[in-house]
Amino acid sequence: MDKSDADLMLEFQNGREEAFAELVERHKGPLLNFFYKLLWDRQLSEDCCQEVFCRVFRHKHSYVPRASFAAYLYRIGRNLWIDRYRSRRNTPRPVSLDAELGDSGHSVGSLVAGDVRDPAYGCEVQDEVARVRRALDTLAAELRETLILVKYQGLKYAEAAEAQGVPIGTVRSRIHAAIDQVRSALSVGPDGTTGDDDDG
Amino acid sequence: MMADEKKTCEQVRELLKDRAMGELAPGLTATVGKHLGVCAECRRHASELAATLRKVSAIPRIAPSEGFDAALAARLDNERSRERARRAVGVALFVAALRRVRRWGVASVVYALVLVSMGYVIGSFVGGASHDVVQAPTSEERRARPIVPADEPARSSSEAVAVIEKVAEDELVVVTGDPYTENILVPDLVWDEGQPVWVEPVSQLPEALEEPKTPKELVDLPDRPAAVELMLPAGGPGGPALARARFATIKNAKPYLRTAISSGLVWLCRNQTVSGSWTGGGPLYTDEEVTAAATLAFMESGFTASGNSRSSKCLRRGLTWLISRQGEDGMFGPGGPRQLYAQATACVAFSEALRLCDRRLVRERFEPIVNRALAALFQHQSGSGAWGSDDAELTALVLVAAGSARAAGLPVDSAPQKSALAWLDSYRRSFDSGTYASVGPGSGAGKSVSYSTIGAVLSSARPAWTEDETAAGAADELARAPVVWESGDFLRWYAGTLAAYRLNGRSWQGWRNAVLQHLIPEQAGWPSPKNNDPDHGSWEPHGICQDGGRAYSTAMSVLSLTATCGHSPVYGDAK
Numbered sequence: 137m138d139k140s141d142a143d144l145m146l147e148f149q150n151g152r153e154e155a156f157a158e159l160v161e162r163h164k165g166p167l168l169n170f171f172y173k174l175l176w177d178r179q180l181s182e183d184c185c186q187e188v189f190c191r192v193f194r195h196k197h198s199y200v201p202r203a204s205f206a207a208y209l210y211r212i213g214r215n216l217w218i219d220r221y222r223s224r225r226n227t228p229r230p231v232s233l234d235a236e237l238g239d240s241g242h243s244v245g246s247l248v249a250g251d252v253r254d255p256a257y258g259c260e261v262q263d264e265v266a267r268v269r270r271a272l273d274t275l276a277a278e279l280r281e282t283l284i285l286v287k288y289q290g291l292k293y294a295e296a297a298e299a300q301g302v303p304i305g306t307v308r309s310r311i312h313a314a315i316d317q318v319r320s321a322l323s324v325g326p327d328g329t330t331g332d333d334d335d336g
Numbered sequence: 337m338m339a340d341e342k343k344t345c346e347q348v349r350e351l352l353k354d355r356a357m358g359e360l361a362p363g364l365t366a367t368v369g370k371h372l373g374v375c376a377e378c379r380r381h382a383s384e385l386a387a388t389l390r391k392v393s394a395i396p397r398i399a400p401s402e403g404f405d406a407a408l409a410a411r412l413d414n415e416r417s418r419e420r421a422r423r424a425v426g427v428a429l430f431v432a433a434l435r436r437v438r439r440w441g442v443a444s445v446v447y448a449l450v451l452v453s454m455g456y457v458i459g460s461f462v463g464g465a466s467h468d469v470v471q472a473p474t475s476e477e478r479r480a481r482p483i484v485p486a487d488e489p490a491r492s493s494s495e496a497v498a499v500i501e502k503v504a505e506d507e508l509v510v511v512t513g514d515p516y517t518e519n520i521l522v523p524d525l526v527w528d529e530g531q532p533v534w535v536e537p538v539s540q541l542p543e544a545l546e547e548p549k550t551p552k553e554l555v556d557l558p559d560r561p562a563a564v565e566l567m568l569p570a571g572g573p574g575g576p577a578l579a580r581a582r583f584a585t586i587k588n589a590k591p592y593l594r595t596a597i598s599s600g601l602v603w604l605c606r607n608q609t610v611s612g613s614w615t616g617g618g619p620l621y622t623d624e625e626v627t628a629a630a631t632l633a634f635m636e637s638g639f640t641a642s643g644n645s646r647s648s649k650c651l652r653r654g655l656t657w658l659i660s661r662q663g664e665d666g667m668f669g670p671g672g673p674r675q676l677y678a679q680a681t682a683c684v685a686f687s688e689a690l691r692l693c694d695r696r697l698v699r700e701r702f703e704p705i706v707n708r709a710l711a712a713l714f715q716h717q718s719g720s721g722a723w724g725s726d727d728a729e730l731t732a733l734v735l736v737a738a739g740s741a742r743a744a745g746l747p748v749d750s751a752p753q754k755s756a757l758a759w760l761d762s763y764r765r766s767f768d769s770g771t772y773a774s775v776g777p778g779s780g781a782g783k784s785v786s787y788s789t790i791g792a793v794l795s796s797a798r799p800a801w802t803e804d805e806t807a808a809g810a811a812d813e814l815a816r817a818p819v820v821w822e823s824g825d826f827l828r829w830y831a832g833t834l835a836a837y838r839l840n841g842r843s844w845q846g847w848r849n850a851v852l853q854h855l856i857p858e859q860a861g862w863p864s865p866k867n868n869d870p871d872h873g874s875w876e877p878h879g880i881c882q883d884g885g886r887a888y889s890t891a892m893s894v895l896s897l898t899a900t901c902g903h904s905p906v907y908g909d910a911k
Contacts, residue, residue: 319388
């Protein structure tokens, strides 16, 4: 049976670095996607993801297994995001290399890197995905990060509350507000059609 | 009754959101289900909610890139060395404290604990420095010692460079962020639709370079391998092989030169904004001009936008930002007194990006950018043939831009170039022989006759320059505006180095040495950086390029140093 994250972290605190490697393997994908949905930039997301693991490595003895490891990890990640990006309100939003280029079906980054076969880029240019991204971008930062943590990262309300340092009730109300706003932005009908679809 | 029903529906719709997130309390599941069984409106609402969440789930997940694990491993190695440094200093101070305990008694235990705490703090600083620096910096006295003593103005430039080399041998601190020690070279020639784009036989490319294990090995690296001299013909697309050769040239350059370039690039990496641009220091220089110069600095140093290194990523982000700044009319960024300078510099940058990449999709993307940029630039040519208000500096820069586009394999209209050359020639003749001067009050110190020479040399189709009368005359004119640090004329130093290299005769060695003599000792942190110095690797903006800010002066200085290695956006790199 697989060891729990908390067990692995305790082993790492006792000096077994293989346990840390296993934690990285388990969480690098989800954590990368957490940052990606906040930044829409693969390179920045990878940089942030690595920095979070470095911080866990550096402050390994500060971990106390009273909450889930995922909550601990995303709390560090959220703080990093706030430090680097969210708090820089006057800084222009990053021009993403992953942003699509007109009707080309490719991103600048993928073109420049010759990386056009990446299926993620292919999916991104679909209209629906672009609309969802725009809808997420319209959310206030708190709502967006809560929705990402719960909906995409699969955290429980309690874990998201721990990660964000807020009461569970706040997480619940944020989720409700975020869903309302996204639904309004997407204008979804009961059969899944949208206002845009109707126009067409 | 109606009001109660309404309230129940509202409550159920809120609960539906919790249910969709898997957070509905078990006791409420049946209640919600029962309500949905009797309320058509809430069922419709539940369907809408499910459809919304299906759409939201459509965002694809991305996977870590191939280099993710290696990059993380490198960063964790840094963490380990910082941890070791903290422990080492802490232990050393603890031992010292124990000795005092034995000598002074138990009462000094408190003192010992204080010392241990201090050790940890100091160790943190040492550990932090180890992130950037392999060996500890030398003493303040040694660092403060002038490289070229001020009381020896008569020293020739070659002697001054010899002093720099000697100091580097004794004191140079190697930076671990050095992009030339990372395993980042674009490894393979790229084939386009089954045809090799690059014609250079692989056997003529530089050998794979062993990473030096010690500072001694670094010093012992050959100055310039013979293979590099077999490189490119003048002009024409270069592809990854060109970048590879540039990388090898600088990697194998003298340690002081290589360290200066790599430190400059590291500084540029660290000071790129979140958006991908580099910012200027004053109102004259736009971010577009500074960013174009910075991206060019990476490319002339051997990095391509398709690599996986940190430098390549910075370059990609910079080019991406620049793309977003090109308007429908082909112009980059807002108008202003230096807009055409920014335009020409961006044109050179994208031409270089084009030349260094042979991927068809990239060419299709970049070619229109350069074509539109150049066309817009040509539209601003005045009736006299010059650009700006008879600006020799700008006119020469536009000729460099046209030359770089041609070197990238693009067809360039020759008419604007011919009229510009004719104007530069008449401009040069308007000065008395032997005169080097600004045009007049308020016209700017950069408008020098030497620019007419730079423009003429860099636009020339002569296959080779030898020590003939024309070359000698051009060299003399170039030499009338020598490299002097105080002028802060970073752009002309770069353009002059390109021209001097092209002239290739007696002017080359003197100009090259002058550039090295004035730039290397002025780099922040030379030869031994202070701990955590944010300016380390950069050059102080001053003189007429003051407004360009530190990013511009650093980018242009790096460019000048790469030009001393023979790298050029206009011509083939090597003789």
